[in-house]
Amino acid sequence: MKLGVIADDFTGASDIALMLSEGGMPTAQFVGVPEHSIDDHIEAGVVGLKSRTIAAADAVAISLEACDWLLSQGCQQIIFKVCSTFDSTDAGNIGPVTEALADRLGEETVLVCPAFPENGRSVYQGHLxxxxxxxxESGMQHHPLTPMTDPDIRRVLARQTSRSVKHISVSDVWAGPDAVIQNASKAGKAMVVVDAVRNEDLMTFGRAAASRKLLTGGSGIALGLPQNFGFQPETSSWAGVSGKAVVLSGSCSAATRGQVAAYKASAPSRELNADDIMSQRLSLQEVVEWAIRQDTAPLLYSSADPAIVAAAQDKYGRENSADAIEKVFANLAAALSHEGVKRIVVAGGETSGAVVSGLQADTLEIGPKIAAGVPALKVAGRPLALALKSGNFGGPEFFSEALSVLEGRV
Structure with a gap:
């Protein structure tokens, strides 16, 4: 294996796995740190963790464990994959994990870029x-766990790391890979935020990063990396999975709330509200039985307006309510799969982590792109197809589109 990725959530893992696979690298996605070696034909391994919102020390420990496993598989370069909206708090976890990985790998200068222009994320003058x-101003300032109120990635990182934080401007990126390399070589022991406003800038980033041991960023930085290892883009083959399907949504992003509204207009739906969950009035068995009876793939959702989410957090506590809702989605996924559901579309990074854990999946095979940053996935060795969507990804009809791709109709 040549390239290793440590992703801080499961949607981010599938996002970058898609990019590498489309770039021609045989890629596998793992749920947590594997306990075994992988097949020789896999050239890129993506370890999906649920470390974005846990304590920084715990995130560092599990990320180093993933790094050590990837190195044991022969990886020459490590990517720490973070969200393209740089989700974090002043305590981390992006800065602490990046710093720990850099120390482990002996990397002085770490290039950092969360940009993904195809999906509307760009970095200009260090601002996201x-x-x-x-x-x-994007709605991320209302995120229930990692509200992003500062758009300057340099300031965000500086509050999270003891290393200096520097910047390579878009004018230097436009000057080509050599200019990026020269600027990075002057940075010393630092994290360097790199501007990118076009996909071409990420290709430049990739060429400039060929000799780096560690990179930190969104999935967009994978655009230019497979070519460094001699791979060229390929078309994926995909055989869909038919049968019962369900949509599970725990994201509260504006994009997901719009997708929920669009799907509810033509499909059966049930809201899983915080009061019912926290008071244990919600009957998991009754919800599963209701879902299985539906002729059209039903929607089970807890996606609510920010004000409703904030009220629930005030009433029950932020962590308590989040943990309880994730547990419900994990148990729902397990029960629905047991009842014969073959396709599951999931919205939300934390929700996706809960669902994958509930399904006890350990390896995911990468299929075709459903939307920018969202591939179709299959659980290895099982007739079960998944779509794991980060909150802000996808268009208004994403849920219907994803169900069609998973079935092989598109």
Whole structure:
């Protein structure tokens, strides 16, 4: 294996796995750190963790464990994959994990870029934009776990690491890979935020990063990496999975709430509200039985407006309510799979982590792209297809589109 990725959530893992697979690298996605060696034909391994919102020390420990396993498989370069909206708090976990990985790998200068222009994420003058607005005005300022109120990635990182934080501007990126390499060589022991406003900038980033032991960023940085290892883009073959299906949504992003509204207009739906979950009034068995009876893939969702989410957090506690909702989705996924559901579309990074854990999946095979950053997935060795979507990804009809791709109809 040549390239190893440590992703801080499961949707991010499938996101970058898609990019590498489309770049021609035989890629496998793992749920947690594997306990075994992998097949020789796999050239890129993506370890999906659930480390974005846990304590920084715990995130560092599990990320180093993943790094050591990837190195044992022969990886020459490690990517720490973070969300393209740089989800984190002042305590981490992006800075602490990056610093720990750099120390483990002996990397002085770490290039950092969360940009993904195809999906509306760009970095200009060190500031992160979501489409045409700053990160802090994109809706991410209301995120229930990692509210992003500062769009300057340099300041965000500086609050999380003891290393200096520097910057390579878009004008230097446009000057080509050599200019990026020269600027990085002057940075010393630092994290260097690199601007990118076009996909071409990420290709430049990739060429400039060929000799780096560690990179930190969103899935977009994978655009230019497979070519460094001699791979060229290939078309994926995909045989869909038919049978019962369900949509599970725990994301509260504006994009997902729009997708929920669109899907509810033509399909049966049930809201799983925090009061019912926290008071244990919700009957898991009754919900599963209801879902199985539906002729059209039903939607089970806890996606609510930020004000409703904030009220629930105030009433029950942020961590308590989040943990309880994730546990419900994990148990739902396990029960629905047991009852014969073959396709599951999931919205939300934390929700996706809960679902994959509930399904006890350990290896995911990468299929075709459903939307930018979202591949179709199969659980290895099982007739079960998944779509794991980060909150803000996908268009209004994403749920219907994903169900069609998973079945092989598109």
């Amino acid at each position: 934009f979501v489409k045409d607005v700053l990160l802090s």
